[in-house]
Amino acid sequence: MIQELKIDNLEKIDNSFLNKEYIKNELNNNPYAKILLLIENNEIIGYLYYSDIYERAEINQIEINDAYRNLGFGTKIMKFFTETVDKNITLEVNKENIPAIKLYKKFHFEEKAIRKGYYNGIDGLLMERKKDS
Numbered sequence: 001m002i003q004e005l006k007i008d009n010l011e012k013i014d015n016s017f018l019n020k021e022y023i024k025n026e027l028n029n030n031p032y033a034k035i036l037l038l039i040e041n042n043e044i045i046g047y048l049y050y051s052d053i054y055e056r057a058e059i060n061q062i063e064i065n066d067a068y069r070n071l072g073f074g075t076k077i078m079k080f081f082t083e084t085v086d087k088n089i090t091l092e093v094n095k096e097n098i099p100a101i102k103l104y105k106k107f108h109f110e111e112k113a114i115r116k117g118y119y120n121g122i123d124g125l126l127m128e129r130k131k132d133s
C-alpha cells in the first residue's frame with residue numbers, strides 16, 4: 001500500500017527506519033513537500049519525498065529500508081509515483097549510486113547535466129523524466 005504522509009499523522013508513527021525529525025522539518029519548511037509511504041504488512045519500509053513545484057516535480061529523496069532493498073520495492077513506489085504525478089520529474093543523484101541510477105533509468109529518466117564534485121568531490125547527475133515517457 002502506498003499513501004501520502006500528512007504532518008498530523010507523523011507523531012502517531014512508530015518506526016525506527018523513518019527519520020521523523022528530518023521529515024517534520026522538511027514538511028514544515030518546504031511548502032512544496034510531499035511524502036509517499038510504502039507500507040507492507042503494516043510496516044513502513046520505504047518512502048519517496050518529493051517537491052510538487054507547479055509544472056514540475058523534484059524527487060528529493062527515495063529510500064527503502066536496507067533490509068528490503070533489491071526486492072522490487074523501489075520499483076513499486078516509483079511506479080506509483082510516476083503514474084500519479086503527471087508532470088516532468090527531475091532529481092539529482094550521486095554518479096556512483098548504481099542502484100538508484102538503475103531504478104531511475106528503468107523509469108526513463110535521462111541524464112541532463114553533471115554537477116562537478118557535488119557530493120563531497122563525487123559528481124552529481126541531474127536527471128529528468130519527461131511527462132508521458
Ligand SMILES: CC(C)(COP(=O)(O)OP(=O)(O)OC[C@H]1O[C@@H](n2cnc3c(N)ncnc32)[C@H](O)[C@@H]1OP(=O)(O)O)[C@@H](O)C(=O)NCCC(=O)NCCS
Nearest residue numbers: 062063064069070071072073074075092093099100102103
Ligand atoms: C535506490 C533505492 C531506493 C532502490 O530501491 P530498491 O527497492 O532496492 O530497488 P528495486 O529492488 O526496485 O531495484 C531497482 C533496480 O535497481 C537494481 N538494483 C537494486 N539494487 C541494486 C544493487 N545493489 N546493485 C545493482 N543493481 C541494483 C535492480 O536490479 C533493479 O533493476 P532491474 O529491475 O532492471 O533488475 C535503494 O537502493 C535505497 O534506498 N538506497 C539508499 C537511498 C538512496 O541512495 N536513494 C537515492 C537517492 S538519489
